[in-house]
Amino acid sequence: MNMHVETAQPAVSISNLSKTYDTGFEALKSVNLDIRKGEIFALLGPNGAGKTTLIGSVCGLVNPTSGTILVNGHDVIEEFRKTRAVIGLVPQELTGERYETVWDNVSFTRGLFGKPRNDALVEKILKDLSLWDKRKERVITLSGGMKRRVLIAKAMSHQPAILFLDEPTAGVDVELRRDMWRVVRDLKESGVTIILTTHYIEEAEEMADRIGIISNGEIILVEEKNELMAKLGKKDLTIELQDPIATLPEHLVSLGLRLEREGTQLVHSYDTQAERTGIASLMAAVSAEGLRIRDLSTSQSSLEDIFIGLLRDRT
């Protein structure tokens, strides 16, 4: 075990964070969460689960009701200058000084975060995000996807060590989404810690090192993505039959098989982590019934299935 990793100071450390809005709505209920330096952490959860409130609390948009948040060991309220200077935030809403140019918008943010003018860096960021051609255009004239890029460029303009992306690819087309994933990966390569919230499980599955699931203001699970998928992952074994059958023999039903696709497929769901998957005896039983197998395939359940399953279990 690498002790260095174990003892390294987290990029963000959240302890007993609660937020109750004036309306009485409890958005966060005693949340504890550590984000490791250099990782991509995906925070998943349904609408209204508390994702944006959690991000807002770390970034200074929301006054927490109780609890503490440390960024690189500094308190976000007492030492807000130190913490906010290292955080970049890409908000969910497409905002931006709409009547100003892309260039001015991005340069403005850099200044706001206490950094001297650096045209070469702004140029590089704009080029990386394919915004260079648009640099003299006003934000209001850009498409939604381009506006999203501007927000990312703004957040990157002051070279943050920690980047929050709140629903970065909401309403963005597939091509742009892949582009953004590339940008985020490049950022991770350069050592930036990334926290993203998303509805798209595909996104978390594609990018994240670890995944946190939040529901009703509580973190219900934090896990390495691969472990999560392995631990909770179910596999479906699909047996394609040579000839369709009308009904499934009793014996096969008792083994957990179900008949699908108008009698052409037998499907068996099993836990990949179980001691015995029972596949061998299943196959034996199928051939004992005299069924001829044309093909076999297995498929792993997606993070989305896991996610839905988890939330269903809790309600």
Next chain:
Amino acid sequence: MNLYAIKAIYTFEMARWWRTALQSVVSPVVSTSLYFVVFGAAIGSRIDSVEGVSYGAFIVPGLIMLSLLQQSISNASFGIYFPKFSGTIYEILSAPISHVETVIAYVGAAATKSVILSLIMLATAGFFVDLTIAHPVWMVVFLILTATTFSLIGFIIGIWADGFEKLQLFPLLIVTPLAFLGGTFYSITMLPPVWQTISLFNPVVYLVSGFRWSFYGVADVDIVVSLGMTLGFLAAALTVVTWMFRTGYKLRT
């Protein structure tokens, strides 16, 4: 002190102002020129001098003060309201910038704009009437103090407002009437005694009186009182702003 941030906000605000120069610079100058033409040249020629000053010249400080109050409030309130309205306020809130720095940047930009406008109007007035400025340094002091105070008030309104009509409410219903009744077009000594006393509850009286004194050396109230009151309003506005930021009033949820 995050000087880069102050500079970023300040220059951004000033750039916005210049971009909309027609609306923000030209229109107040035109409307003030109309006042001079109507009250100064047309009607003013039929009015005796006030306290030894020709009527056209007498109203110059009052008119500039009226415009200074309106412009300071509207510039500052719009400056902070617009980011709230468009959502870009998130950036200010998440930046490593203190409340004091935020206020310096926004209020500083708004006050700068209204001081520049006042000077432009002063120059415009010079085309219509003979101007004398007895105490130029004090004139600038009153300009800056008043511009700062009312930009702070505008900032407060901008944070408080949750719609465009609320932005207009205070300037239209309170500031403009107070300015008209505060000796912009007359000396309060021209009023019956009861109304003179009532006028002393109007803060604008002290601002106009002090400002006019810096031009012509004549004042409705003692210049020390005017200066004291001006500083008092500034302190009051600062107190409210400090309270707003302390409590995160309408900024952080």
